[in-house]
Amino acid sequence: MKGLNKQKLLAILLAVLMLAGHAFIAPEIVSAENGELQPGEVRTYKTATPVPGMVNTWDIKLRVEGRDKEGPAETTRVVLVIDRSGSMQGTRMTEAKNAAKEFVKEVLKDPNLEVAIVSFSSKYDGNWQYPPSELVTVDRTFTRTLTGDQGLNKAIDDLVASGGTHTQAGILKGKELLDALPATIDNKIMVLLSDGLPTFSYEPLNWDIVEATGTNTSSNRHQWYGIYDGHFDESTVVGTGSTLTQSYDQTLGTRPNWVYITKHINNGSAAIRAASDTKASIGQNNLFTIAVGTDATGTDILRQIASQNRAYSTNNPSELEGIYGEIAGIITSQSAVRSAVVTDEMGDGFSVVTDVQIDTFGDGTTELKAPAGTTNQTIKWTFPELKKLVVGTDDIRYAEMTYRIEINPSILDPGIELAEISVDPNHHLYWTNKSTVMTYTNSDDNPDSASFESPKVDPVFLKIKKILTDNQGNLIAGDMIADNLTFDVEIKKSSGGDSANFPHTEALVPNAEDPGYVWLTTLRHEGTYSVEEIGVSSGSLSEYDISYKTDGVDGGTTFEVNHVGNIPRSDIEVEVTNRRNVALVSIGVEKTLSGRPGTSTKTDKFGFVLTGPKLPVDGVKKELTFAGNGTKDFRFDSILFTSIDLGGATTKDFFYTVTEDSSQPIAGITYDENLSRTVTVTLSKDNQGRISAAVDPATVSFTNHYEAEGVEVELGGTKTLENRNKALGDDEFEFALYKSDVDGIEGAHVETVSNVGGIFKFSKLDFDAEGTYYYLIKEVDGGLGWFTYDTKEYLVKVVIADNDEGKLEAAVSYYIYDEEADPPAWVEAEVAAFTNSYLAEGVEVELGGTKTLENRNKALGDDEFEFALYKSD
Known part of the structure; x- marks a missing residue:
């Protein structure tokens, strides 16, 4: 509590150290002096110092100070629990032995400390590759003897790698030794070394049972899951020797009432529970683990076995000696801070400058972790204990870490929390860190924690x-x-x-x-x-x-x-x-099109080209599209003028030409007689340097007219003469053409023509406009009695239409009046066909003969003879 009060006091003092404008000056760290800290008390400091010659960049210093614990010398007992499974063969076992012996040598410098050796693997009969092994052995009870046949070094050297990994057994045997110690022993420590997953354990006594659905058979078994509550059958070892878990079948009861079950065990859970019971017995902070060459799962199990901040790991067996040495220092130390882990998260908007070393000055190691989720970049600083003495003291020790930070763009995020809002918005202060917390073992061997107050800095944007x-x-x-x-x-x-x-x-x-x-x-x-x-x-x-x-x-x-x-x-x-x-000049074009009939579906496109200064060599082109008659306009894209275009003058003229493109003329279109127009742009600058432009004319106009070429239509028909041997001659019959209407009413006479052979033709009719026209054709009664004249009348429909390509086209249809239709109506005929009949006037013929009477003197008298006339063939 005293340490906390002093931290608050320091924070208040730092807050006072502000100059006008609320600009923050980083305070110097003032180390504690003799008598200022109580035995076992801890103090933390954190400062941000601007880097000389730089802005937005600061050197952060973390410092931890603590006063050693006072009191009578404590007695300590350490049991080394060493994995001697077959996987430890070779370099691992050699390095482990060397490191263990150095560890023993170091800790025995404490005259009140003794060490015991326990090793474990599994019960194994051996083969050509691996010798026999025992499950767990006490290789040396607590002693201070280092050398000789009964010494600790001999017990370590005699370890032989073979068998599987029964971690639970090793932990329990070490606990058994520590539990047997008298209560007067102050510190009971276990240090466990292993290189792999636990592959054996004692079978649990209690199970979580999931009964099979339906009838229990050998193929439909109840499932039993081991409960690791510290109760187990030490006479039954389970496990495969190569895997973390095992499932095996058993049959309970007697036939025919057998119960079929499958048991599921987890050797890792057994070891973790054994460690939990051990920590409860010897002290929650007194179990160290070392993982050497394990995979991620094995390393995690050993982390769970260890006390907080007391798990070590390495993939390099040569590093074991250093790890054992660090643990030895912690065990024998009276430091107020041991097994410390400082988690230092950067503030919002700040990043670690990775080009500058994170320096601990030999006090531990650091790990820089990348941002993850809502957590910013974080430094993890781990050190075993406070070692260096504060100058002028004999029991106040310290450790320091420094690193460099800089701001990053996220400092501009709107939701960022300011450390201090200044009256001057240019000098708001920002937290360099979100939180900085140290977890450690205190001088009473209990877990503890301490916080660091984050500095406040003034960035320059x-x-x-x-x-x-x-x-x-x-x-x-x-x-x-x-x-x-x-x-x-x-x-x-x-x-x-x-x-x-x-x-x-x-x-x-x-x-x-x-x-x-x-x-x-x-x-x-x-x-x-x-x-x-x-x-x-x-x-x-x-x-x-x-x-x-x-x-x-x-x-x-x-x-x-x-x-x-x-x-x-x-x-x-x-x-x-x-x-x-600038002056933006836009030249406009207006176009009028006339003459297109209202029925036209033609789309007309007219192209225009603007040429002149500040334009491409071939000019700028635009089109206007018409769908019928009308007037349309557009403006060419603006031409931009700047004062540079004046060339030092106050006014200057620029000339442009707008040309209608007639290179591909549209049929029927008569183009404007003046296809090119000139536009003058006058650029000027006033006395304030502002430029303007006048355009004359602002818009040029073009007029186009459409007119389709007329069409000629020739009407006529046929003439047939019946009942005359003589062929039909020219000019024997006449035919008259009259204007008419849709109902066939005779109108003005147009023309009368004679036949030429079996046909007749009227003079061609000229049409110069769209429309529907009607005509009536009749045969002229010539008054010759030997002819029967044809009285039929033919209605002719002439439809004149514009083909949108500059020409008129005609469609001619002939109709004859059908009086027998109901109602009578004009019906279409293929042609105007007239038929006449010939009938000659009658003639008298007198037939007769002569009569001669021979051989009579009397002359032949009248009526003496009769003669008969008969038709014949």
Whole structure:
């Protein structure tokens, strides 16, 4: 409790050591003097000292001081429990023996200490490779005799590796020796060495039973799981000799009432329980383990067997002597701190500088662990005891560890906890560490812990802001700034260099949300730094007037990184302002298209080319697309002018040409008579350096007209003459063409033509517009009685349509009136076909003959004879 009160007092004193601006000055560690610490009392210190010539980098020092325990000499008994299983053969056993003998030699320097030797493997009859072995033996009872036939060295040298690993038996035999000691013995210690998994154990007496579902048979057994509660059958050894666990079948009872079971045992659990019982008997802090060459599982079992902070491991047998030596020092020490483990987690936003050694000055070892989950980078410092005497004292000892830290970008996380909030926001203080805790064995051989107060430090941030305005100095709104526009600002150290972090180029987003600064945590070295804007992601820096403000000073392009009286300077604030001083010229084009019929589905594309200064050699091309008549417009992409384009003048003209592309003319389109137009851009600069541009004309117009080529249509029909032998001659019949309507009403006479043979044709009709036209065709009654004239009328439908390719097309259909239809209607006919019939006038024919009467003198008189006329073939 006294140590804790003094720690609080120290914290208060450190808090007072603040200068104006709340900048923290690292205190010097003042060591305890004789009489300041009580016997067994422990004190911890932790400081952060700025590294000379650097910022954001500190050397952290941890120091532990403790006063040795006072009182009469204590009696100590140590039992060495050594694994002599077959796997210990060779180098492991040789090194283990040598190390054990050195250990014994060292601890026996304490005149009140005695050592016993116990070894274990398994009961083994031996073979050609391994000699016989006993399960567990007491190779030497407690003694101070080191050499000779009854000495400890002889007992160690006589150990022979053979058999399996019955760790439980070794622990229990060592416990048995320690338990047999008189109560007057102050310290009872066990040191266990093993190289592998426990492969044998005593069978448990108690079991956790899971009964089989259904009928218990030899193939459906009850499952018995060993319970390791310190109760076991010492007469029954179980295990395979090669595995940590074992499952084996047994049959209980008598036939026919046999009970079939499978037992499951864990040799590691048996050894851990034996160790637990041992620690309860000899002291929770008095069991040491050494794992040599074990796998991860074996190492973990030995860690669980050991007391807190008393587990050692190595894969190198040659290191056993050092481990035994460390344990010997702990056993014989009167130090206020023994078997210490310091867990030192870095604060949020801080990292260990790995290029600088973590130094313990010979006091133990360290391990740097990477961040995991919510845990930051952590140093684990392990040391066996306090050894070095504080100058001027004879019983106050200390151990120290130093390492270097620096800030990292996570220090900017919004949720970070500040150690102290300063009135000056440039000097807030941050914790260098989250927590630092030491667990150890105190002078009363009990587990204990102590904390270290984390130092508070003042980092220096570099804050950079990008401001973008129009040429009037007004901030440009975010929605008016091109997407992903950034400006490259370079920060470099003017002299000396900083190859790790500088020169550094930061891509800044203009007019970022308030406060708009980008915070950098990369400053490390003192010196002069310069700021320069060197690029932009889109366009050119010549488009802007650039100005700087550094630490509130307009025009400042440099800043100093330093300390004043051991206090770091304030955060650096840099503002880089770009006034957009450009003239954007956009030349417009207006296009009118007329003449396309409303039924047109044609899409017309018209191309335009802009040529002139600051444009590619072949100009800039754009298209307008029309789907029918109308007027459309567009503007060419803006042409950007800067003051450089004036060439030192205050005004200057630039000439551009807009040309409509007619190289691939569209059928039916008549293009504008003036295909090229000139546009003048006048660039000017006012007395404040702001440039502007006038465009004349701002928009050029083109007019195109569409007109389809007309089409001719020839109407006609056929003529057939029946019942005349003579062939139909030309011009025998006439046919008349009349304008009509959809109902076939006769309109104005168009033309009358005669037949030519069996056909007739009217003169071609010219059409120059879309539409549907109707005509009526009739045969002219010529009045000749021997002909029967055809009275049919034919309706002709002529549909004129634009083919969208500059031509009109005609579709002709013929119809005849069907009076028998219900109702009567015009029906389509293939052709206008007229048929006439020929019928000649009648003629009289007189038939007769002569009559001669011969041989009578009387003349032939009338009516004397009759003659008959008959039809014939």
